[in-house]
Amino acid sequence: MGRSTNDAQICFRGHDVSLRDVMHFSNDGDINQPFGGKVVVFGGDFRKILPVIPKGSRSEIVNVSLCASNLWSTCKVLKLTKTCAFEPRFVFELAEIKEFSEWILKVGDGVAGDPNDGEVELELSNDILIQHTRDPIASIVDAIYPSLENQLPNPEYLLRERAILAPTHEIVDLVNDYVLSQIDGTEKIYFSSDDVSKNESNVGVRDLYSTEFLNSIKCPGFQITN
Structure with missing residues (x-):
């Protein structure tokens, strides 16, 4: 969905026309079927990545999305019923993870907070905030990776159990520089x-x-x- 094009529907329409053209050789009726009668699955959360319209207005972006295509009426929407990303490791985590999952869905659906037209102030719970800090980079690294130096030989700790998301590459560099500064050893450039x-x-x-x-x-x- 996040293609840099003035018409994100082109790729969907092109796939539809190509399959109709291929499938009609086996059955002439397939040329009138969406995608030549083949089952096509569009995966992902379309609320997260919208089509890219340089300097486009909100209505222009919506109008080139898949939901605005004439193919949308032939699609069947299937929804996930289990949040696999928040699979609990312990029974006592179930209630906490369920509450957080429901909050994330409300944010994605645009129903969290007051009624809004695309912008709203959200109240975050204290357990996901790092408060009273003078150095935000150091604070978030220490919160996500406590006892970092002692855990360096543990790949589960570093690569699988936790991560820090950053909005820009500049922030990534700041986080990496701080982490490297906390590790003893000889620096090589x-x-x-x-x-x-x-x-x-x-x-x-x-x-x-x-x-x-x-x-x-x-x-x-x-x-x-x-």
């Missing part, structure tokens, strides 16, 4: 040789981008090779 790919399609382009500029780019999946 590795320098990369950054350059634009030397294939024929990039002839003349390589001179436009300096190493400093390439290193300033912060985005996921960005890779520079020699």
Whole structure:
């Protein structure tokens, strides 16, 4: 759903037309069936990632979503009834996790807090807040990873049981820098040789981008090779 396009419905419509074209060779009637009569599952929570419309208004974004497509009337909405992400490890956690799961769903449905038109102030419970702190980065790391240095050899503790979510790559760097500062050991700095790919399609382009500029780019999946 989060494609950078002026019409996110194009990919759904294109898939529909392609399947109709393929399936009509086995049954002429399938050309009139959505997706050629094949079962197609659209997964995910469509409330989380909306179509990307550069400088688009709220109505423009809604109008290019899957729900606004003429294919939507042929879809059947299936809802999950179990929140697998909050599976309790102990029986006494059931009530707490159920309460938190219901609150998360209310936030997603837009019914938490006062009636609103897209913006609302939410009251968070004290058990999910870190209060009275002068250094927010240090406080959240200490809260999520207590006794970090003693737990370094434990992959379950570091990689599976907990994580810190950050809104930007700059915040990720701040968290990582703080965590590294708390670990004893000799620091080693590795320098990369950054350059634009030397294939024929990039002839003349390589001179436009300096190493400093390439290193300033912060985005996921960005890779520079020699």
